[in-house]
Amino acid sequence: MRRLLATVFMAAASAAPLAGQGALSLQGFGYPVGQHSTRSSGAGGSLGETDPTSPINPGALPGAGRSLFSVQIDPEFRQLTVDGRAVNTTTARFPVISVGTRAGARGFVGVSFASLLDRTWDAAYSDSVTVGGDRVASRVATSVRGAINDARVAYAWQFNERFQAGVAFHAITGANRMRLARTFTDSTKFGSLAQQTTLSYAGSAVSAGLVSRPVQHLYLAASARLGGAMRTRYDDSLATRGHAPNRYGASLTYDGIPGSTLILRLNHEEWTRMKSLGQSTLDVRDATEISAGAEIAGPKVQGTPSQFRLGARTRGLPFAWNGHAVTERVLSAGGGATVGRGWASIDVSLQRAVRKAGGLTEKGTILSVGLTVRP
Amino acid sequence: MINSPLRRAWRVVVVASAAAFLGACNEQLDAGSACPSLCPGLSVPIKDTVLSPVLDFDTTLVGYPSIGTEEGIPLASRGDTLDVRGVIRFDSLVLRFAPPGDTLRAVTQVDSAFVRMRLNLTQSRLPSSVTFELYDVDTIADDGNTAAVLALFRPGRLIASRTQARAEITDSLRFPLSNAWLLQKIQAGANVRFGLRLVGSGPVSLRVHSVETGLNAEVRYHVSPDTAVHQVIVSPYSKTPIEPASLASDFRDYAVVARNALPGAGAFAFSTGGVPARRAYLRFNVPQWLIDSTTIVRATLLLTQAPQRGFDESDSVTVIGQAVAATNRIRDLYRSSQILIPAGLFIADSMRVAPADSGVRSLEMNSLLRVWNSSTPVAEAPQRAIVLLQKEEGLHGAEVRFFNAKSPASVRPKLRLSYIPRVNFGVP
Numbered sequence: 073m074r075r076l077l078a079t080v081f082m083a084a085a086s087a088a089p090l091a092g093q094g095a096l097s098l099q100g101f102g103y104p105v106g107q108h109s110t111r112s113s114g115a116g117g118s119l120g121e122t123d124p125t126s127p128i129n130p131g132a133l134p135g136a137g138r139s140l141f142s143v144q145i146d147p148e149f150r151q152l153t154v155d156g157r158a159v160n161t162t163t164a165r166f167p168v169i170s171v172g173t174r175a176g177a178r179g180f181v182g183v184s185f186a187s188l189l190d191r192t193w194d195a196a197y198s199d200s201v202t203v204g205g206d207r208v209a210s211r212v213a214t215s216v217r218g219a220i221n222d223a224r225v226a227y228a229w230q231f232n233e234r235f236q237a238g239v240a241f242h243a244i245t246g247a248n249r250m251r252l253a254r255t256f257t258d259s260t261k262f263g264s265l266a267q268q269t270t271l272s273y274a275g276s277a278v279s280a281g282l283v284s285r286p287v288q289h290l291y292l293a294a295s296a297r298l299g300g301a302m303r304t305r306y307d308d309s310l311a312t313r314g315h316a317p318n319r320y321g322a323s324l325t326y327d328g329i330p331g332s333t334l335i336l337r338l339n340h341e342e343w344t345r346m347k348s349l350g351q352s353t354l355d356v357r358d359a360t361e362i363s364a365g366a367e368i369a370g371p372k373v374q375g376t377p378s379q380f381r382l383g384a385r386t387r388g389l390p391f392a393w394n395g396h397a398v399t400e401r402v403l404s405a406g407g408g409a410t411v412g413r414g415w416a417s418i419d420v421s422l423q424r425a426v427r428k429a430g431g432l433t434e435k436g437t438i439l440s441v442g443l444t445v446r447p
Numbered sequence: 448m449i450n451s452p453l454r455r456a457w458r459v460v461v462v463a464s465a466a467a468f469l470g471a472c473n474e475q476l477d478a479g480s481a482c483p484s485l486c487p488g489l490s491v492p493i494k495d496t497v498l499s500p501v502l503d504f505d506t507t508l509v510g511y512p513s514i515g516t517e518e519g520i521p522l523a524s525r526g527d528t529l530d531v532r533g534v535i536r537f538d539s540l541v542l543r544f545a546p547p548g549d550t551l552r553a554v555t556q557v558d559s560a561f562v563r564m565r566l567n568l569t570q571s572r573l574p575s576s577v578t579f580e581l582y583d584v585d586t587i588a589d590d591g592n593t594a595a596v597l598a599l600f601r602p603g604r605l606i607a608s609r610t611q612a613r614a615e616i617t618d619s620l621r622f623p624l625s626n627a628w629l630l631q632k633i634q635a636g637a638n639v640r641f642g643l644r645l646v647g648s649g650p651v652s653l654r655v656h657s658v659e660t661g662l663n664a665e666v667r668y669h670v671s672p673d674t675a676v677h678q679v680i681v682s683p684y685s686k687t688p689i690e691p692a693s694l695a696s697d698f699r700d701y702a703v704v705a706r707n708a709l710p711g712a713g714a715f716a717f718s719t720g721g722v723p724a725r726r727a728y729l730r731f732n733v734p735q736w737l738i739d740s741t742t743i744v745r746a747t748l749l750l751t752q753a754p755q756r757g758f759d760e761s762d763s764v765t766v767i768g769q770a771v772a773a774t775n776r777i778r779d780l781y782r783s784s785q786i787l788i789p790a791g792l793f794i795a796d797s798m799r800v801a802p803a804d805s806g807v808r809s810l811e812m813n814s815l816l817r818v819w820n821s822s823t824p825v826a827e828a829p830q831r832a833i834v835l836l837q838k839e840e841g842l843h844g845a846e847v848r849f850f851n852a853k854s855p856a857s858v859r860p861k862l863r864l865s866y867i868p869r870v871n872f873g874v875p
Contacts, residue, residue, distance in 0.1 A: 269744070350875040
């Protein structure tokens with residue numbers, strides 16, 4: 073108990089405040105979280121096509137078994153180095169919530185909410201601007217709250233032990249609540265600025281996917297999402313029109329080594345379909361992701377099975393900075409254990425991400441803790 | 448329940464993660480070098496524009512502050528250019544008194560009578576010697592008839608006179624009064640109204656404290672040789688005008704301008720200050736879209752000073768702007784120029800200038816434009832006008848002039864605005 077209290081104290085004291093700032097990963101419409109569950113994150117995202125709690129491939133849903141409820145929290149601790157100065161920031165996310173249940177002997181229905189592009193950050197800094205010919209010191213405070221979310225309703229069917237497939241409808245919704253304030257040191261001469269607006273999103277997409285076992289110990293999973301029309305509204309006015317991004321992904325899983333699973337995944341996302349949703353200067357690029365990982369059975373303690381996971385991935389981020397493409401490389405590790413006599417499992421993963429663009433380097437550590445209940 | 452090592456480890460992990468997350472929820476903004484270059488979409492441009500012409504109307508109004516409300520009586524004697532005198536009324540002399548242990552009785556004798564005034568020598572101009580003259584200016588003429596009062600500053604009405612060298616002039620001035628003269632006033636039930644005038648060996652000006660400054664003049668006298676009977680102290684009081692009665696207090700002490708030879712500001716300038724003081728009334732015509740659809744960050748009124756040669760031309764004075772609080776229902780400009788938002792509110796700026804100066808002066812009035820914006824939908828919105836006046840209004844002869852809206856474009860009043868349009872900030 074004493075150790076527990078000490079852990080609580082140290083963890084709470086060491087946690088950085090929620091003071092996200094401008095970052096390489098937060099350009100454009102935000103950071104593509106990836107829609108991975110904690111389990112998939114631990115394996116570098118390679119489990120995305122086969123993991124039923126990651127709302128990526130609707131064909132993976134029957135793998136959940138009876139039914140599921142899954143939730144996770146993903147605080148990210150970032151360090152961005154600019155001109156030799158390190159800026160530490162933190163962002164807390166709830167990237168994925170999934171529920172689902174069997175529908176009949178072979179069907180499975182699932183509903184999930186996931187962050188597609190997270191754009192939550194704060195920034196406060198001092199600068200000077202020219203007002204009426206005078207250079208004036210001021211303090212700027214900006215913040216953006218919100219995300220573009222992917223609300224998915226999926227149905228999957230297990231045709232046999234070797235093949236299952238599913239389809240899904242996605243509502244791409246969400247909002248960014250943005251606040252901008254500028255106050256001047258000399259408030260007698262200069263008036264402060266405070267504007268608050270909301271940029272909301274509405275769009276749709278459909279997706280389909282499958283998981284098959286063509287040969288012994290080898291699984292092939294693939295999925296595609298086709299983005300439909302998408303609109304943004306600025307406060308109450310229609311602002312821009314565009315399309316939700318298409319996505320294509322596939323993975324190969326090999327479980328021929330007893331107690332171990334090796335996964336290789338390829339994913340491509342057509343973010344450029346969103347370009348017209350932003351301003352003409354928005355530099356958006358399609359992104360390809362390659363990930364590899366392993367899930368290894370751990371020891372059973374008191375009859376409780378456990379798993380360890382390792383993974384790595386590399387990808388491009390959709391929104392460039394200053395004309396430079398932003399790349400991300402991630403190393404991850406994690407683990408999971410079944411608790412409550414098999415009714416629930418707890419997963420933990422730790423990802424170390426390095427993002428680079430135009431000579432800037434941003435390092436992020438993402439802790440993910442997920443709880444999955446299978447009543 | 449068995450506390451296996453694995454269970455304990457999981458418990459620690461879960462609790463630590465929750466604590467870390469809760470700790471992260473304590474929001475605190477911090478500066479950093481990441482912004483603004485890495486905070487795209489949230490920078491907004493500040494635009495500058497100069498409105499000229501910006502005044503819908505301007506004029507100079509004379510006669511401020513209203514009679515009797517001056518923060519002191521400015522006395523001046525500048526040869527044939529400026530002559531300002533003062534009047535102090537004591538309409539409430541003590542006519543009866545009651546010795547200790549005795550009954551009330553009429554005053555039958557006066558002893559040791561004098562009048563004491565407090566002087567404010569700030570910004571005074573004192574020649575080598577100054578003569579203070581005290582006149583009896585009691586009259587039955589209308590209170591507003593200054594000509595009748597000025598006519599009483601004549602030798603036959605001179606009560607007392609005192610000449611002092613410059614070094615002898617302190618912040619207190621005491622005039623001995625004729626006991627017989629005062630007793631006669633008391634017994635006749637008459638008013639004592641003093642006219643005060645300066646005569647100097649050269650140009651002279653100073654101020655006498657008034658009721659408004661809290662250091663008013665006093666008439667003192669003894670009505671009995673009995674030392675147990677206190678000295679009578681009479682403060683300024685005016686019985687007239689009877690209607691409206693509230694005006695009577697303004698006539699307790701006030702300034703009377705006998706001469707001001709300074710020519711008017713003319714058709715191409717408006718004026719502030721001087722004696723009697725002038726105020727410039729400026730009504731603005733700012734495009735409604737600027738007020739409604741932008742965030743005004745800075746608004747600077749640019750005025751070009753017109754050099755003014757005359758007395759006190761090198762003395763620095765402070766010109767302030769005050770927003771007009773009167774609504775458009777009030778058409779009388781003189782009244783509108785008195786219904787003002789307190790100084791320092793919405794126009795915190797001021798101009799320190801001398802009459803003979805020239806060049807562009809500025810007055811920051813950003814807050815006022817925001818008030819005009821917020822009051823746009825209000826039915827009884829205040830006039831979009833300001834009044835320029837001198838901080839020590841009516842107490843100084845210096846008059847400061849500025850080119851008006853009818854002047855050539857290069858010198859007419861302008862409003863320099865820095866504003867932020869309502870832009871769709873935050874769209875990547």
